[in-house]
Amino acid sequence: SVWLPVALTLILGGAIGNLIDRIAYGHVVDFISVHWGNSYFPAFNIADSAITLGAIMMALDVLREIKEERNKASSSSE
Template sequence: MNFMPISNWRWHGLALSAALLDQASKSLIDGMLTLGEQVPVSSFFNLVYVLNPGAAFSFLADAGGWQRYFFIVLALFVSGWLAFLVKTPRPRYEALGLSLILGGAVGNVMDRMITGKVVDFLDFHWNGMHWPAFNFGDVFISIGVALLLWTTFRESPLQTEPKH
């Protein structure tokens, strides 16, 4: 395993950078588009401006409002746990994955705390079928999860870190 030799705080800096990039992109969309507006960019991609009161794939979007507080509490709890995990020495790609998940989660929870809804603006489509719109926070979370899965499955169960 390749444990990080540099201060663990760099991973918190990466998480903060991801959250800030997510928030900056959402602010840019808010300034460029009106709610519900769709701007074709290519034959398979649009910029849109939608607000999602639910979670991934609009899960619980029509739940009546209580989901806002549920998702805020859940995201804050998970973010605190991730911040703790990132603080402890771990393999580089695992730390990278955790940092990206943390940054994406913080970016999205900021939206929920401010407006009660998450700004989504990336709209991919093909043959009239649209993937649910998402944002950079979602991208960071997805890449982070992929990195965690990759680090989990790339190591043999027989490979263990020597005890010191």
């Protein structure tokens, strides 16, 4: 499966990006701010997006593996 290595790379890369900001500036620089009317989503950066995408990909990979295992179990018991 390609998804798990890509997911782990995104998570690790995002974490390293945030760590570099912490070391260089003493805090993480969040520069993307999204709002709709008077409602604001918390500010984030590319590293945060990579971590989130990696976590979603990892969760989907786990769900896919569970589904495959259930299909194998049900086909072998027939």
